[in-house]
Amino acid sequence: xxxxxxxxxKECGQxxxxxxxxxxxxxxxxxxxxxxxxxxxxxxxxxxxxxxPRNLWRYRELLPVDGEAEAGPHSGFTPLVxxxxxxxxxxxxxxxxxDDTVNHPTLSYKDRVVSVAITKAREFGFTTVSCASTGxxxxxxxxxxxxxxxxxxxxxxxxxxxxxxxxxTIYGAQVIxxxxxxxxxxxxxxxxxxxxxxxxxxxxLRPYYTEGAKTFGFEVAEQLGWKLPDHIxxxxxxxxxxxxxxxxxxxLKEVGLVKGPEFKIYSAQAAGSAPVIHAxxxxxDLITPVKPDTIAKSIAIGNPADGYxxxxxxxxxxxxGDSATDPEIIEAIKLLARTEGIFAExxxxxxxxxxxxxxxxxxxxxxxTTVVSITGNGYKTLExxxxxxxxxxxIDARLGEFDAxxxxxxxxxxxxxxx
Amino acid sequence: xxxxxxxxxxxxxxxxIKEPILYHLVKKFxxxxxxxxxxxSEEMGLVAVExxxxxxxxxxxxxxxxxxxVTVEPIEKNVIE
Numbered sequence: 001x002x003x004x005x006x007x008x009x010k011e012c013g014q015x016x017x018x019x020x021x022x023x024x025x026x027x028x029x030x031x032x033x034x035x036x037x038x039x040x041x042x043x044x045x046x047x048x049x050x051x052x053p054r055n056l057w058r059y060r061e062l063l064p065v066d067g068e069a070e071a072g073p074h075s076g077f078t079p080l081v082x083x084x085x086x087x088x089x090x091x092x093x094x095x096x097x098x099d100d101t102v103n104h105p106t107l108s109y110k111d112r113v114v115s116v117a118i119t120k121a122r123e124f125g126f127t128t129v130s131c132a133s134t135g136x137x138x139x140x141x142x143x144x145x146x147x148x149x150x151x152x153x154x155x156x157x158x159x160x161x162x163x164x165x166x167x168x169t170i171y172g173a174q175v176i177x178x179x180x181x182x183x184x185x186x187x188x189x190x191x192x193x194x195x196x197x198x199x200x201x202x203x204x205l206r207p208y209y210t211e212g213a214k215t216f217g218f219e220v221a222e223q224l225g226w227k228l229p230d231h232i233x234x235x236x237x238x239x240x241x242x243x244x245x246x247x248x249x250x251x252l253k254e255v256g257l258v259k260g261p262e263f264k265i266y267s268a269q270a271a272g273s274a275p276v277i278h279a280x281x282x283x284x285d286l287i288t289p290v291k292p293d294t295i296a297k298s299i300a301i302g303n304p305a306d307g308y309x310x311x312x313x314x315x316x317x318x319x320x321g322d323s324a325t326d327p328e329i330i331e332a333i334k335l336l337a338r339t340e341g342i343f344a345e346x347x348x349x350x351x352x353x354x355x356x357x358x359x360x361x362x363x364x365x366x367x368x369t370t371v372v373s374i375t376g377n378g379y380k381t382l383e384x385x386x387x388x389x390x391x392x393x394x395i396d397a398r399l400g401e402f403d404a405x406x407x408x409x410x411x412x413x414x415x416x417x418x419x
Numbered sequence: 420x421x422x423x424x425x426x427x428x429x430x431x432x433x434x435x436i437k438e439p440i441l442y443h444l445v446k447k448f449x450x451x452x453x454x455x456x457x458x459x460s461e462e463m464g465l466v467a468v469e470x471x472x473x474x475x476x477x478x479x480x481x482x483x484x485x486x487x488x489v490t491v492e493p494i495e496k497n498v499i500e
Contacts, residue, residue, distance in 0.1 A: 026455070028456060028467045136500075182499055186492060186499060189499075190493035190495050191425075200498070237500065238500055284460055284462070286460040289430060301500070302497070303430075303490075303492065303497055305495060
């Protein structure tokens with residue numbers, strides 16, 4: 001059963017039927033899925049949700065699908081890790097990481113949005129799905145399409161690393177690399193989506209696709225014992241996830257699953273690609289595009305489609321945002337790995353680095369519940385940190401060599417004393 | 420020649436805000452355009468516009484806009500994620 005009422009323009013409010021549409025014909029504003037919250041409130045309960053399998057579909061009443069999930073039966077419900085060692089270093093008692101490094105099956109938060117988009121593509125009767133991507137989205141679309149038995153075309157700008165291409169072709173997707181700059185690739189993909197009538201997950205299915213990001217927020221609240229965090233720090237690339245996490249928290253209140261105090265939401269961007277943070281800090285609404293230059297490739301979007309809605313969600317919540325330089329991002333990746341055993345991609349390093357700044361700035365206080373959103377896995381971006389880690393010692397295969405090294409490292413005396 | 424409709428966001432940097440870019444566009448390329456939204460700040464201008472013309476006219480207009488310093492993007496902006 002579906003609880004969707006319509007699609008509605010976020011700008012002028014014009015209503016549209018539930019169809020593969022994404023922009024308002026009148027003002028070109030983005031379309032958003034509307035729900036009958038009164039009906040959902042009557043149909044949903046904490047107990048009902050808790051009785052369901054641990055995947056993102058446990059919140060199905062608040063997702064834009066009509067029937068059974070066609071994708072992502074194991075996606076979502078990733079761990080919310082209470083970071084005691086990291087928290088102790090930072091003087092934070094209630095610091096958590098929402099860990100989408102282990103999202104199934106492609107190890108990033110994109111498994112959420114793509115699960116919903118592919119399910120909706122099947123409901124609309126599409127047989128081919130597509131996207132333009134340089135990394136996590138491509139992998140997720142290719143994997144979920146394979147399992148759903150859909151044809152898949154992936155477009156990439158020419159010059160992406162060979163590994164990224166392998167990450168999609170392995171699932172049987174047809175990968176096409178396009179000569180030209182990012183503006184050209186964007187334009188071509190919009191034209192292809194228009195002409196070929198495929199399900200482009202982040203173009204004509206965008207209203208449904210983005211709704212999948214709410215599950216990140218639903219899970220955080222459930223895992224905190226049906227409470228909202230005081231603060232949540234979220235990375236910003238195209239601007240999908242942050243406004244949807246804010247929407248998720250509001251919906252949980254709307255349908256009576258959560259009560260209590262409000263949350264503050266914070267945007268994190270890499271300093272080399274921080275158009276939203278620039279606008280936030282200047283107090284303006286218009287986002288001036290930038291040319292990205294950062295190791296955090298998965299969030300290097302110079303002109304985010306939903307950047308304005310990130311600003312709006314941050315400001316409405318009383319939150320803030322900041323950016324992190326590449327060295328700060330690498331240090332944060334290492335810090336999270338060293339203290340909590342979680343290896344994040346640079347987007348996660350960015351979020352943690354920004355969280356550290358917000359704590360230093362006094363915006364986040366030591367006893368407040370704070371969630372840092374880690375949206376992708378470091379094993380996919382080893383090259384980003386490879387130059388910044390300690391190199392291994394090399395010894396010959398003789399015990400004496402190791403004894404000498406152990407002594408030199410300063411651990412030998414401690415080992416002997418404790419023996 | 421078949422006439423098509425295409426939808427774009429045009430971003431003007433500060434230096435171009437006072438230039439009558441769309442006027443030049445009509446004069447040079449004989450395009451029909453329809454503005455659907457616009458915002459201007461101290462730093463930049465943003466116009467949501469629909470062009471009507473032949474593919475060739477629109478292609479040449481976009482090349483000219485870009486060479487004039489205007490950023491031309493589909494209304495979906497960045498779709499590469």
